[in-house]
Amino acid sequence: MNFAESLFLGYGLFVGIASFLNLIRLDYWWIRMWDFPHFQLMVLAAVGLVAWLIFQNDWTWPQLLVPTLLTAALAYQGWLIYPYTFLHRVQVPRQKRKSPEIEANGIRLLIANVFMDNTQCPDVCRLISKHKPDIVLILEGNETWRQALSGIEPDYPYRQLIPLENTYGMLFYSRLPMRATQVRFQIQDDIPSIYTQLQLPSGKWIHFYGVHPMPPSPTEHYRSTERDAELLLVGREARSLKGPIIVAGDLNDVAWSHTTRLFGRVSGLLDPRIGRGLFSTFHAKYFFLRWPLDHVFVSHHFTVNSLRRMPNCGSDHFPILVALTYAPDPQRIDEVPEPEGNDLEEAKEKITEALSANQSDTDAGKPV
Numbered sequence: 591m592n593f594a595e596s597l598f599l600g601y602g603l604f605v606g607i608a609s610f611l612n613l614i615r616l617d618y619w620w621i622r623m624w625d626f627p628h629f630q631l632m633v634l635a636a637v638g639l640v641a642w643l644i645f646q647n648d649w650t651w652p653q654l655l656v657p658t659l660l661t662a663a664l665a666y667q668g669w670l671i672y673p674y675t676f677l678h679r680v681q682v683p684r685q686k687r688k689s690p691e692i693e694a695n696g697i698r699l700l701i702a703n704v705f706m707d708n709t710q711c712p713d714v715c716r717l718i719s720k721h722k723p724d725i726v727l728i729l730e731g732n733e734t735w736r737q738a739l740s741g742i743e744p745d746y747p748y749r750q751l752i753p754l755e756n757t758y759g760m761l762f763y764s765r766l767p768m769r770a771t772q773v774r775f776q777i778q779d780d781i782p783s784i785y786t787q788l789q790l791p792s793g794k795w796i797h798f799y800g801v802h803p804m805p806p807s808p809t810e811h812y813r814s815t816e817r818d819a820e821l822l823l824v825g826r827e828a829r830s831l832k833g834p835i836i837v838a839g840d841l842n843d844v845a846w847s848h849t850t851r852l853f854g855r856v857s858g859l860l861d862p863r864i865g866r867g868l869f870s871t872f873h874a875k876y877f878f879l880r881w882p883l884d885h886v887f888v889s890h891h892f893t894v895n896s897l898r899r900m901p902n903c904g905s906d907h908f909p910i911l912v913a914l915t916y917a918p919d920p921q922r923i924d925e926v927p928e929p930e931g932n933d934l935e936e937a938k939e940k941i942t943e944a945l946s947a948n949q950s951d952t953d954a955g956k957p958v
Contacts, residue, residue, distance in 0.1 A: 591736075592880050594645070594646065595646070595648065598653070599655065599656055600640065600653060601638050601656070602656035602660055605631060605635050605659065606663050608627075608658030609631045609662075609666055610666065611724075612847070612848070615848075617806065619801050619811070620808075621689075622813075625843065625844055625848070625849075626844050628846060628916065629667070629868065629870075630878060630879070635661075638660050642657055643657070644661070646673060669696065671868075673865070674731055674845060674863050674867060675865075676865065676866070676867065678864060678945070679865050680865030680866060681860045681861055681862070682864070682888060682893065682894050684893060685893035685894065685895050685915040685917060690805065693915065694937040695790050695792045695794060695916040695917065696791075696916075697796070697836075697913075697914050698722050698723040698724045698801075698912070699723055699725040699726075699836070699886065699913075699914070700718065700722065700723040700725070700727070700900070700909055700911050701838050701840070701908035701912075702728055702900075702907070702910075703729040703730055703802075703840045703863050703871075703909075704729065704731065704903065704907075705904070706730040706732050708867065708903070708904040708905050711738035711739070713903035714739070714909075715738070715739065715741060716879070717903060718742055718902070721900075722745075724764065724765045725788070726742070726763040727760070728763075730757045730759060730802075730905075731752075731754075731759040732759050735753065735759070739763075742763060746762075746763035746764055747765070748764040748767060749761075750768070750771055750786065750878075753782045754780070756804055756851035756884050758804070760773055760783075764785075765881075768786045768788055769786070769795070770785075770786065772785045775954060776824075777803070777819050777820045777836070778804065778947055781802070781820070783801045783820065783824070783839075784798075784801075785797070786798050786826055794834070794916055795833065796916065797831055797833060797834065797835045797837050799824050799828070799839075801820065803817040803820040803920045804817055804862075805842035805843075809926040811920065816944045817843065817849075818849045819940045819943070819944030820944075821841060821843070821853045822852070822937040822940055822941055824853075824857070825837075825854075825856040826856055829857055829858050834891035834916070835857075835866075835886075836888050836892075837859060837887040838885065838887070839855070840883055840885045840907065841883065844881050844882055844883065845863055845885065850885075852933055852937065855928060855929050855930055856937050857887065858926045858927055858928070859887040859927070859928070859957050860892075860925075860926075861885065862887075862912060863897070866894075868881075869897065869899050869910065871899060872884070873907075874902040883923065884908075884910050886910065886914075890915070890919075890922045890926050891916055891918040893915045894912045896911070896912070896913045897911075897913075898911045921940070
C-alpha cells in the first residue's frame with residue numbers, strides 16, 4: 591500500500607468512525623462531543639468521497655473501505671441535517687396574516703450568550719435598543735454585565751436578575767408582565783434556570799423557561815448526564831402543562847442530538863428551526879467549527895413571524911432573535927411530538943441518576 595492509499599484509508603476510517611461514535615449511548619464527554627460536528631463531518635465525507643473517486647478509484651480490498659465508509663457517513667449525516675434545511679416541511683408554520691388582534695398576541699425574544707469576560711457591552715445594548723424585543727435573556731451574565739445593562743431597565747420593568755461569576759448567570763428582562771416567577775437550581779446548585787409566566791398584550795398568559803445547563807467537556811463536566819437531566823426535567827414538566835409554552839436558552843447541545851430530539855418527544859414542543867435552516871450560533875469566531883447551541887422551542891399554539899441570527903457582539907455565540915405569535919389551531923394538536931418506545935423510562939433514569947449524584951456531592955460536602 592503506497593502513501594496515497596494509506597492516506598485515503600486513514601481519512602475514510604477517521605470520518606467513518608467519527609460519524610457514528612455518537613450512537614454509543616454513553617454520557618462521557620469524549621463520546622458526546624461527537625454529537626456536535628455532524629455538518630462538518632458531512633462536508634468532510636463529501637470532499638473525501640469526491641477526491642477518492644477522482645484520484646484513487648481503487649475498488650479492491652482494503653481500499654473499498656474508503657468509499658463504503660464515506661458514503662455511509664454522508665448518508666447518515668445528511669439524514670440528521672436534512673430536517674434543518676429548506677427541503678424539509680416547517681415544523682412551526684409561518685404567521686402570514688396581520689391584524690391588531692394578531693399583533694396583540696405577538697412576542698419577540700432575544701437570546702444572547704454574551705460570554706462573561708466579553709467587554710463589548712455597549713454593542714449588546716445597541717442591539718437591544720435597535721430591535722426592541724419584548725423579552726431579553728442574557729446568559730453568562732455576571733455583576734459587571736448587570737451594571738452594563740442597567741440602561742435598558744427603564745424599558746424592561748419586569749426582571750429576574752441572577753448575576754453569577756461562574757459563567758452561568760442569567761439576566762432576564764421583560765416588557766411583559768410576569769407572575770409566578772421562580773429561580774430554580776434543578777440539578778446542580780450553582781446552575782440556575784428560570785420559570786415564569788408572561789402576559790401578552792392580548793391578556794393571554796404563557797409559560798416560559800430559560801435554561802443554560804452545563805455541557806460535557808474536559809473543562810466543564812466529564813459527562814452529559816446533568817445537562818440531559820435538566821433538559822428532560824423541563825420537558826417532562828412542559829408536557830404536563832396546559833396552555834402555550836416557550837423554552838429558550840443555550841442548551842449546550844445541538845438540535846439533531848439524541849438528547850435534544852428526546853427532549854422534543856418528551857416535552858411535546860416544536861423546533862422553529864426545522865424547515866428553516868441551521869442558524870448555528872457557536873462558535874462565532876471559527877466558521878468551520880459552528881453548530882446550533884442556542885434554541886427556542888415552542889408549543890403548538892405558536893406560529894413564527896421571523897427567526898434570525900443576529901450580528902456577533904464580541905461573544906463566542908451569535909444572539910438569536912425570534913418573533914412568535916400565539917395563534918392556536920386545533921388541527922395542529924395532532925402534530926405534537928409524542929414519546930416513543932422507552933423515551934419516558936430513559937428520561938426518568940437520566941433524571942434519577944443526575945439527582946442522586948448531585949445529592950451525593952451535597953452530602954459529601956456537609957461537615958461531619
